[in-house]
Amino acid sequence: MDFQGEDLVIAGKWILGVGSLIDAIGQTQQSLSGSDQGKDLIAKGNGIEAFGNSLQAIGRTKLLTPKRELSQIYTILGAWLQAAGNTTNAVGVDIEIYGPGEEGTVIDTLGSGIQGLGAAFEAVGATLLEESDYRTLTIFGGGFISLGAFLGSIGNIYVLNKKNVIGEQILLVGSWFQVLGSFLLINAVTIEFEHKPPLKPETDYSYPYSYNSFSNIE
Incomplete structure (x- = not known):
């Protein structure tokens, strides 16, 4: 089955929303319990988000115009x-x-930074578009995800410095910022795509080697 670019982008956004929600629920459990409870949901949520992001990237690539605009x-x-x-x-x-907790936290910190940078790129790309509700929502959605990831x-970093209470509070706020951003992007x-004008059906089927072309030759 050949999925169109629009289908992939829409599916990717919804999957991103589901993943961010699962991640936030897991982070809420972890932050409120002060334990590792919820980490499994956090890992699964991030994996789902990554899949959604990949679908969006593939879909957007399919929708690239010949001009390949900067946005x-x-x-x-x-x-x-x-x-x-x-x-x-x-x-x-x-x-x-399953392994050394501190090493995992360092990798998690790096991942959030990369994610935040990516969401910032998406928001900046939207600023290059013409004024519209889509543009505004994309800027805010990408901005919230970027802020949440950072x-x-x-x-x-607070957790690595043994300041777990404030670190967990910041993680909790960041996770729900990403949920908000994801649903703004949906x-x-x-x-x-709802307001995108439909393609006009081609009514002129003229070919360079049609019968009319030959009939005009004397």
Whole structure:
């Protein structure tokens, strides 16, 4: 089955939203319990987010116009960076669960930074578009995800410095910022494709070697 670019982007945004929600629920459990409870959900949520980001990147690549506008390049680059960041997060949290906790937290910190950078690229790409509801929602959505991811890095740095209480609070706020950003992006992409003018059916089927071309030759 050949999925169109629009289908992949829409599916990717919804999967991202689901993944960010699972991640936030896991982070809430961890932060409120003060234990490793919820880490499994965090790892799964980040993996789901990475899959959603990858679908978006592939979909946006399919939708590239011949001009390859800078806004499109930023969006695709941002999606791939977010996929890489979320994958790194998932690996880091898995290491926290099954291996040296501090090493896993360092990897998780790096992943959040990469994710934040990718979301920032997506938001910057939207600023290059014409004024519209889609543009505004994409800027805010990408901005919230970027802020949430960077807060994740900051929270982990506090945890690495044995300031677990404030670190967990920052991680909790950051995770829910990402949920907010993800659902803003779902609204944005819905507006983008619902309001996109349909392609006009081609009514002129003229060919250079048609019967009419030959009939005009004397």
